[in-house]
Amino acid sequence: MDYVQQRVAEEAARLGASDSLFTPLNVILFSAVAYAAYAFLKTPEPATLPKPPPPVVFKTYTPRTLLPLNGENDSPVLLAVRGRVFDVTPGRNFYGPGGPYANFAGRDASRGLSHGSFDEDMLTKDLDGPLDTLADLTPDQVEALDGWESRFLEKYEVIGKLVSVEEYNKIKQEKA
Numbered sequence: 001m002d003y004v005q006q007r008v009a010e011e012a013a014r015l016g017a018s019d020s021l022f023t024p025l026n027v028i029l030f031s032a033v034a035y036a037a038y039a040f041l042k043t044p045e046p047a048t049l050p051k052p053p054p055p056v057v058f059k060t061y062t063p064r065t066l067l068p069l070n071g072e073n074d075s076p077v078l079l080a081v082r083g084r085v086f087d088v089t090p091g092r093n094f095y096g097p098g099g100p101y102a103n104f105a106g107r108d109a110s111r112g113l114s115h116g117s118f119d120e121d122m123l124t125k126d127l128d129g130p131l132d133t134l135a136d137l138t139p140d141q142v143e144a145l146d147g148w149e150s151r152f153l154e155k156y157e158v159i160g161k162l163v164s165v166e167e168y169n170k171i172k173q174e175k176a
Contacts, residue, residue, distance in 0.1 A: 063131070064127045071096030083161055
């Protein structure tokens with residue numbers, strides 16, 4: 001053999017010894033291809049739908065039966081506007097205990113919202129008496145209350161109606 005052929009043979013032998021399949025680069029490439037094949041071929045997990053919320057039962061409330069539903073002791077947070085009872089539990093930070101609107105929880109908030117006032121004197125004192133008719137509201141106050149009511153209708157679910165104790169008793173007698 002001449003010198004060039006001998007050098008080529010030596011070089012080929014040298015490269016052949018270190019040119020195995022298990023070089024770090026080949027191991028990395030093989031791992032990447034194997035992972036991609038696994039990810040592509042694996043059976044996907046079945047899709048699960050979130051649990052639906054419990055069904056809403058439309059109820060009739062009186063000021064006294066609404067009062068304990070103010071978010072304390074993990075109760076739902078409800079409030080009424082113009083005779084509609086809203087479940088504002090998703091807004092517990094605002095309407096629940098310690099929230100800026102907490103005094104409206106479990107109450108008829110209509111007068112306070114119409115006046116833009118969160119004072120206690122805006123809330124119904126006589127829980128067994130007639131509901132506030134809101135007849136003395138000015139057009140601006142009615143407009144403010146309309147805005148609040150629209151926001152509640154957009155954000156929260158109406159789950160009942162607020163009636164006076166007298167009206168509630170009439171309803172019960174009619175059903176009996």
